[in-house]
Amino acid sequence: MTRLRRSMLFVPGNNPGMMSDAHIYGSDALMFDLEDSVTLREKDAARLLVHHALKTIHYGECERVVRVNPLSTPFGKADIEAMVAAGVEVIRLPKTETAQDIWDTETEIERAERKYDIPVGQTCMIAAIEGALGVVNAYQIASASPRLVAIALGAEDYCANLKTSRSLEGSELQYARGAIVVAARAAGIDCIDTVFSDVNNEEQLIKETRMIKQLGFDGKSVINPRQIKPVHRVFMPTREEIMKAQRILAASREAETRGSGVVALDGKMIDRPVVLRAERTLELAYANRAVFEEEEA
């Protein structure tokens, strides 16, 4: 089964209280931040803190991601080394603009992997695209390394770069979102949407999540644990979708046992992409146990 990335919870890397139990809210991924949420004078302390948290705390099923400082800053190299040493699953690179950024980061990751006896290639990467240049280069970035599991949109910097501001309906992000989804799909990796900052506006969060799901995104970054449930709910397939997916997969299995390449359901031929989509529907359904409870009841 592929890994779900419906929600990625941002956790400031200098807040031990939040780091100690960030996994309990059930987000698919946790992103400990060493970059924008940590002030300059706390960079070293946060790096140490996250390093020890990764080594000490069992974060259960959550994918552990750390957003490091860019290599162009004095902190980037040390961040990468400390996180790889602690066995982080994913390094998230901020403000990615070119494939070269990926290659440079990869070099540092590999150096650290060799130094700490970690199988080379084990540490994955997510590239955050946060500017016009990054959007233009989205496919080159997405396909730059086999370590890349996803690309993500960072809207705040992007809007500043575009000389516009964020709006509720998000028209300024239309192109970037579209470009990022297409690039990710072309490269065969996931894509994650930007945060929705108004924690108390659940209605708009749900609206925006529905929209980005429809665009093709795999998930959304969240800044408050309260946003996780609503986002997951949007990504939860409906009962009808699940039933249909189950029938499609049953038909596909039957075709396989017959040794036939042609899958048919209710007298209609079913294309390969439809089967893949059905598989994904069931993965999402499985991630949301509530659906299964309902099925049993």
Place this chain on the structure above:
Amino acid sequence: MTRDQAFYSALTALDRQAYVPGENKRLYDKDPSSLKNRMERENKIVESLEKAVELSGLKDGMTISFHHHFRDGDHIVNMVVDTLARMGFRDLRLAPSSLSDVHAPLIQHIKNGVISHIETSGCRGALAKAISQGLMDDPMVFRSHGGRAAAIEEDEIHIDVAFLGASSCDPFGNANGYSREGEEKSMCGSMGYARVDAQYADTVIVLTDNIVGYPNVPFGISQRLVDYIVCVDDVGDASKIMTGATRFSTNPHDLMIAEATSNVIVHSGYFYDGFSLQTGSGGASLSVTRFLREAMIEKNIHASFALGGITGAMVKLLEEGLVRRLLDVQSFDLDAAQSLKNNRFHQQIDANYYANPYRRGAAVNQLDVVVLSALEVDTSFNVNVLTGSDGIIRGAVGGHPDTAAGAALSIVVCPLMRGRMPSVRDHVNTIVTPGDTVDVLVTDQGIAVNPRRPEVAERLEKAHLKVTPIEELARRAERITGKPDPLPFGDKIVGICTYRDGSVLDLIRNIT
């Protein structure tokens, strides 16, 4: 009136006395004045608190009592004890139903010898800290609400004079925490705890800032129990006595715990049409109401009654028809008090009715489910709601042990850690509720079921709710927080925590 000889000889045979006109004035001395006049002249209102105290016959060494329905807005305790101190009383025994931050001035009266002993359900703030540091020679005795009612009924606590603040009172003593006779200056809703004091105290003095016309019905305290009434400027600070509706928590930990608790209730085997419940006012336990409401609507389940401290959230369920009756010993917020005033399916009850273990049919014994907060829980499911992680008194026993013992399913909720302190640990500082009366613990990091209730664990697991051994939860907390240093307890016993029957559960030592 004439009687013949036969009448008298018959009475002699019956061994009964004949009615003699004028002999018992109280029975027939008719007062021809109108009710209006009587309300003005022949009422129980005395001109001052000092006068009422004199009339009560209060002496040094006696026990005086108060209620805590005015919470942190209370002016009565400080006002009365200040007055008694001025009048020269010493060695008084204080038996309030609870104490809070606002009662810090008692420290001075303890130092000066005005108060020598305190029995209460809880204590907070500067007073509690001073007690923990060894302020009193006599340890403070903590009782649950049911335990206090029982101790008063059994005369283990003999109340000589009860000073009971009331939001409204008529000239003959019908008192309540609200009034249907016009607007009250401040309302507290139910007077459940005060009613026990009124019933058993030798002398009852009601203090009010709102005299209303007779009869003040419905009344929490009956005129038949009240000796004197004193008018005061205000019984308390209305804004601190009650706030609007208690707001739902937005703390994600609380919400997680609340949602998990609601799921536990739904799958516990006690979620059926007609079940009964009680939830607390703490962040997580209050929010349970919100999640449970959705489950009740979805599964078309109604509760026969909700008990205890009543919140606006519970009132909403009553108004929506999801809960059929409210039994209210203490109204937690203004919405609850307003409902008690206006909704006839919202009934005021006293502490005896609520939780007295010796009474037949205390309402806690009719509970299916209770949700209770905790400061600490240990691996034997013992609960502490009284002393903080620093060992200092900072809470109240309340109805915790009463409802835990009475309810068919008692659920304790708390976060696994608070800041750097583990809440689930090997031993609690102070045992307030014995673990054998606690069935389920819900934390933000897992659910534990008391091994005494394997059938409950089985039902939860069947519903895909993961049950974790409580020892594992304690280890999980300790892995992150480390083992806390032992607390700097001294040798002096500053508190005695009693169980519902007055037996001693635990001792609280001073903090050095």
